[in-house]
Amino acid sequence: MTSTTETDATDEYATLGAKLRRLFVLSRPRFWLYLAGPVLVGAVYGAGELSDLASPVLVALFAYFLVPANVFLYGINDVYDADIDAANPKKDADAPEARFGGEPFVVYAVVVCALAAVLLIALVPDPAQLWIAGFVILGSQYSAPPLRFKTTPLLDSISNGLYVLPGFAAYAALAGAQPPVLAIAGAWLWAMGMHTFSAIPDIEPDRRAGIETTATRLGERATFAYCAVCWTLAAAAFGAIDLRLGAALAVYPLLAVGVPLLGIDVDRAYWWFPAINTVVGAALTMGGLWVLSGGLPV
Secondary structure (H helix, E strand, O other): OOOHHHHHHHHHOOOHHHHHHHHHHHOOHHHHHHHHHHHHHHHHHHOOOHHHHHOHHHHHHHHHHHOHHHHHHHHHHHHHOHHHHOOOHHHOOOOOOOOOOOOHHHHHHHHHHHHHHHHHHHHOOHHHHHHHHHHHHHHHHOOOOOOOHHHOOOHHHHHHHHHHHHHHHHHHHHHOOOOOHHHHHHHHHHHHHHHHHHHHHHHHHHHHOOOOOHHHHHOHHHHHHHHHHHHHHHHHHHHHHOHHHHHHHOHHHHHHHHHHHOOOOHHHHHOOHHHHHHHHHHHHHHHHHHHHOOOOOO
């Protein structure tokens, strides 16, 4: 039997326009570039020449990871976190994120976006297929049973390497080979730090809900230190490839140290990162384009 809450939600989102607006909010538009941005970065370093960036495969990768992948990833998260989110202030009516209200069309949209990923796997060259498949597996099992990585300390952090898999797919699709091991390690460590930093504002709501994460296990102060270590290692890995790459990533450990040291509210700092990541990603992309066009030595 359908609950009163689910009936009300269905009535509220009866029109197509209302449903699309709801999916727009649930897909976290502020975070769209967290998946689509790595596609651009991976592409400029995987391309052999500028014309490669007009590849239909790259366009398909960017289009998928800009919107459908976010509907898939955050839709699953919200469906399986409905009870937990009831006590999360980040999901209040006046907050930037929204709660899942039991709307069936959200579930249907998640399934459609997952099937779109399967079609994308069939479209891209073989070296890129592994990364897209990995995104679907980690993206679902981060939030959904049976694994539900997000409720297991350390695995919640490690599994969030899923955010850089689109970049590896773009690199592999254009280069016809896998990214350098140091780049994979550095990007994965960066994603681990990003995820765990974002979990700091959720420490108290998660504890009240009985959810264990890396952040709840470590506590706020040690979590900042954990993020600083992840981001320092990420910068070192990229710096071993090119010092300029390491310098661009060095802003992150500085933030992990500076935010608690200066007494900045972590809830406020959390919302800086979409802009910070966009600026750093743009710098990496422009640097790659300059090298690709012959303007800088490799």
